[in-house]
Amino acid sequence: xxxxxxxxxxxxxxxxxxxxxxxxxxxxxxxxxxxxxxxxxxxxxxxxxxxxxxxxxxxxxxxxxxxxxxxxxxxxxxxxxxxxxxxxxxxxxxxxxxxxxxxxxxxxxxxxxxxxxxxxxxxxxxxxxxxxxxxxxxxxxxxxxxxxxxxx
DNA sequence: GCCAACGTTGGC
DNA sequence: GCCAACGTTGGC
Numbered sequence: 001x002x003x004x005x006x007x008x009x010x011x012x013x014x015x016x017x018x019x020x021x022x023x024x025x026x027x028x029x030x031x032x033x034x035x036x037x038x039x040x041x042x043x044x045x046x047x048x049x050x051x052x053x054x055x056x057x058x059x060x061x062x063x064x065x066x067x068x069x070x071x072x073x074x075x076x077x078x079x080x081x082x083x084x085x086x087x088x089x090x091x092x093x094x095x096x097x098x099x100x101x102x103x104x105x106x107x108x109x110x111x112x113x114x115x116x117x118x119x120x121x122x123x124x125x126x127x128x129x130x131x132x133x134x135x136x137x138x139x140x141x142x143x144x145x146x147x148x149x150x151x152x
Numbered sequence: 153g154c155c156a157a158c159g160t161t162g163g164c
Numbered sequence: 165g166c167c168a169a170c171g172t173t174g175g176c
Contacts, residue, residue, distance in 0.1 A: 009174090031159080054174050111175080129157045131173050154176085161170080 003137040005049040015062040019102045027097045028083040034134040039070045059110040068099035107149040119144045
């Protein structure tokens with residue numbers, strides 16, 4: 001079982017929305033590196049940190065788990081969707097999504113606190129210029145973030 | 153709102 | 165294949 005971190009802007013989709021829906025598809029990833037990880041490496045049962053970006057309280061806010069592996073993201077074919085990609089061929093879809101299920105909220109672990117934690121300085125999240133919306137998390141990093149919540 | 157960093161696009 | 169222009173991300 002692997003660990004991941006998924007970024008989301010809470011104004012668009014938050015951990016609270018995920019809790020309400022219980023299971024949600026993770027649509028709208030339009031970056032090849034992130035897509036390749038979703039397509040090849042994200043497996044049912046993997047655990048996911050939900051991270052809020054571009055907002056007041058930036059950081060890790062909860063946990064989800066993967067319940068369905070990569071399948072075509074249908075929003076790429078919807079001209080009314082912000083995720084529409086006119087260059088994607090329906091016979092060979094360019095973008096995929098996975099489904100995740102809500103597990104729990106966490107006490108906010110801020111980006112600021114992650115940045116100053118030596119045990120976490122190798123997380124792609126805090127590496128210079130990183131903009132990946134989906135990234136792997138090691139077992140040690142996962143445990144350290146959970147520890148930082150003070151809940152475990 | 154600003155802007156640094158980075159990915160993508162398209163002309164050549 | 166190069167690279168300048170452009171668009172996006174995302175913290176501040």
